[in-house]
Amino acid sequence: MRIIKRTLLLIGLLLMVVAGYYSYSFYNFANNISHKSDKPQGSGGTMIAQSIKDKGDKFIPPKWEGKQRVNILLLGGDSRGMTKNELPRSDSIMLASIDPVTKKAHLFSILRDTYVKIPGEGEDRINTAITLGGPNLAMKTVSDLLGIPIQYYVYTDFKGFIALIDAVGGIDIDVEKDMKYSDSEDDHVYDINLKKGLQHLDGKTALQYVRFRHDALSDFSRTERQRKFLTAVAQKMQATSSLIKLPRILNSIDPYIDTNLSVTDMLKLGTLGYEAKADGIVSSQLPPSDLLIEKNVRGAAVITANKEKLQLYVKDLFAGKAEADSGPTKPSPSPTPKSSVKTTK
Numbered sequence: 001m002r003i004i005k006r007t008l009l010l011i012g013l014l015l016m017v018v019a020g021y022y023s024y025s026f027y028n029f030a031n032n033i034s035h036k037s038d039k040p041q042g043s044g045g046t047m048i049a050q051s052i053k054d055k056g057d058k059f060i061p062p063k064w065e066g067k068q069r070v071n072i073l074l075l076g077g078d079s080r081g082m083t084k085n086e087l088p089r090s091d092s093i094m095l096a097s098i099d100p101v102t103k104k105a106h107l108f109s110i111l112r113d114t115y116v117k118i119p120g121e122g123e124d125r126i127n128t129a130i131t132l133g134g135p136n137l138a139m140k141t142v143s144d145l146l147g148i149p150i151q152y153y154v155y156t157d158f159k160g161f162i163a164l165i166d167a168v169g170g171i172d173i174d175v176e177k178d179m180k181y182s183d184s185e186d187d188h189v190y191d192i193n194l195k196k197g198l199q200h201l202d203g204k205t206a207l208q209y210v211r212f213r214h215d216a217l218s219d220f221s222r223t224e225r226q227r228k229f230l231t232a233v234a235q236k237m238q239a240t241s242s243l244i245k246l247p248r249i250l251n252s253i254d255p256y257i258d259t260n261l262s263v264t265d266m267l268k269l270g271t272l273g274y275e276a277k278a279d280g281i282v283s284s285q286l287p288p289s290d291l292l293i294e295k296n297v298r299g300a301a302v303i304t305a306n307k308e309k310l311q312l313y314v315k316d317l318f319a320g321k322a323e324a325d326s327g328p329t330k331p332s333p334s335p336t337p338k339s340s341v342k343t344t345k
Contacts, residue, residue: 059119059133059140061260064151066268069318072096073139073153074230075130076161091211092226093127095142095150095286097318098276105276106317107230107283109223114287115295115302116145125302130155135260146286147311152261152269158190160256161210162203164233167245167252170202171232176225179212220285224326227283234281238274288313288325 064070076092095108112127118141121132129141135153143150156164165171174197181192192208201209210229213222261269287305291313295304316322 059136061136061139061151061153062149064265067100069097069099069148070152070269070272071148071150072269073135073142073150075135075138075153075155077130077155077157091127092223093138093142094226094230095146097148098272099318100272103272103276105234105281107227107281108286108314109227109284110142110286111219111223111292111303113219113301113303114145115297115304116141119144123297135258145307145310146314147307148314152265153259154261155258156253156256158207160253161207163252163256164203164249165201165206166203167249168233168236169245170200171206171229171236172198172200173206173209173229173232174198175209177215179208179214181212181214223285227285227326231281231283234273234276282317282324283326284317284324285326286310286314290325 072095074092074094074096076094078091091112093110093112095106095110097106097108098104110126112125114126115123116126117123118126118129118132119137121129121137124132126141126145129138135155139150139153175194176196178196179192179194182188183190183192190207190211192212192214194205194208194212199205206229210226211222212225213219215221287303287310291305291309293304293306295302313322317324
């Protein structure tokens, strides 16, 4: 009997040590990120955090009390060639939405050529909002477009994405076609060369998969792949093997993440994220195909949608009254240089 009691006591102590270790790792990660914008140039904060501090934000996001739906803007940036105090280009814009009551999650990809009103900056493509005023302006712009409050943002760049996928041990994904593209920038470091079929993708090959858009559907098919891939990442993050690796995962991505999440918010969202139904994520493109309008503005091909109908679609999707949209089956507008659409004050 004494042996059994001692064994149970040792097991209990071991579990307490493990729980303490994991709690400390998460707290340390959250604390580092939440203070990243306070760090001086060159001391470890990411480029976007340092730039935002110098530029300043005039839009304050709403608070999340923990009981209502939480919306998080996921910004994937292309920071290649950036100089000091320069804000990055937004390579992808996604929105994660979780209902804390039903634990149901939605994942939206917002087409970056969507032409919108950017508060205080005139009209332009939605992906320029972060460049014009940082992530808070990007949050405000998306919030106004969709008619929902957006409380948080999470920003990372190519290096952060690679670090995350490598830290979780890679992702198994069915690559739907051969993908090949040569990118002379950065000495071909980000060239794309994938073969069709089921593959195990590490960080670098996963980045190739989510970036590829050199086919007939361009950004439409790319955003669909991004939603498919991030859903697979969410499912793997909830697996026991990933939970065991959590301290190492957090340590790996720490240098590449910027967010307005506080330590307390991260702890609440971390719990909610693991409780959410990752295998039942509702994924959709915005604007959806039946609302999408292709236009030409000052010689540039852009996308628009009736704002009232778009907001009603999002509302109905949350309520289960609308079907998710993966994107159109017709080719997208021809790519146009970024400089062809200029902001009007």
